[in-house]
Amino acid sequence: MTVPLLTLKGIRKSFSGKPVLQGIDLDVYQGDSLVILGGSGAGKSVLMRHLIGLMQPDEGYVLFKGANMADMTSSEVYETRRHFGMSFQEGALFDSLNVFENIAFPIRRHRRHWSLAKITARVQECLEMVGMPNVAKLMPSELSGGMRRRVGFARSIALEPDILLFDEPTTGLDPVMTSVLNDVIISLRTQLNATSITITHDMSSARAIATRLAMLFQGQLVFEADRDAFFETDHAIVRQFVEGNATGPLTEALMK
Amino acid sequence: MFNWVGKTTLHLADGVGAYSVLIGQTMRQSLRRPFELREMVKQLEQVGVNSLPVVAVTALFTGMVLALQTYDGFRRFQAEGYVPALLGLALVRELVPVLGGMMVAGRVGSAMAAEVGTMKVTSQIDALQVMAADPVQFLVVPRVWATAIMLPLLIAIGDLIGIWGGQFLITSVLGEPQPGFMDRVFEFVDAKDFWSGMIKAFTFGAIVASVGCYQGLATRGGAEGVGKATTAAVVQGSLGILVADFFLTKVLF
């Protein structure tokens, strides 16, 4: 049996007494494209931050290739993070740097021997992938919300990392751009065998990119399955979420 | 009431602990490669350019008001001749470093807290960490060194401006020119006085920048949090300067 790339075991996390994650168990294997679904405020972003060590669990642990992240020295943690690329829900572009420098940032840090020409070519390639070839000189403050998100996405894939974390990459994008990003995510998996974990509220996106899906509800992953099984299940919570019904267990829980 | 005292004490101890950790990390990361030269040059420029006007004006008026006060007082017992000496010593050893440092806390420390705090609440600090860039190494180290190096330069310029301001006031405003004013200043102020001021300025620079960055990194809760961090950076930076000044004066003389 192969060792999972990432394992979450019994993760619990609360913020000032308010529980957000209440015992998460999850295995992610090489080449998976996992999509995490869940209502707004369910704790999806918090879960993703645990995967890369930006947040530490109150209880439980995270394993990366079988090694506990909590036991790593800070240089080992940074070494581990070289395998990751993450695009943030907020974009999180460095607002003192222009678009070019933002995307070049991880390259400059990890590919010190690259020439400027090579960096420029790679940045341009990433910008074209997200459909914005002509914005390299602009500052983040001069971009629209959707453009910023796409630059953040481009920055996260600039180094072609093995593991990609996307926090709502397509929220607020038009349908065409959403499909373009979906295709980028799919080709990263098929061509580079990258592993990706994506949070999204967009069911068409989820259907397109996922090999597996998991549903986060009340601090737990209540249902997890391969794509086809997930979309055909009778699990009441999943059904309501996937179909977007106004009545069902999700809304009943809200009213309590 | 006791509860409040207890809570505040705990809170304070937490803060001091976390701040000490940051100082330790800053020292360790200063020695570690890669050294962020580009960021450092940018910060040197920002600190210098932003602070020179305020430090100059502060020094000028401090020199003038000190001359005004002491000249009048000393004249009552015919000791005007000692004004240059007093002016030189007070400005170089104490007033310009402390007042200049506090102005820089308002100008630079607050700006750093706001900038780093904004980066914190918009996940830019997280993004740095994800790209395996240590925020202390990337943000704090260049800022602390740039301010610690720049502040002594600014204070040295401020010393000259302050003394000149005193002379200008006595000569032109009070209309009682004192021949050899500058000579007398330099007769009394020796190298040790000057260097003690420089050591203070270096320390104050490190305090202002590290407190600013600490508050920035500790920011929580959106724009309101950034505002709080900025205020705290100025208040704590200024208090830090006053406390450090006392101990440095005790050690240096």
Ligand SMILES: Nc1ncnc2c1ncn2[C@@H]1O[C@H](COP(=O)(O)OP(=O)(O)OP(=O)(O)O)[C@@H](O)[C@H]1O
């Ligand atoms: N740093 C933090 N400090 C305190 N509470 C937090 C923090 N981060 C998240 N929370 C809380 O955790 C809960 C889950 O937040 P999270 O951002 O993970 O939601 P989400 O599932 O990503 O929602 P959305 O789909 O709207 O992005 C929220 O109730 C939020 O208030």
Ligand SMILES: [Mg+2]
């Ligand atoms: Mg979220």
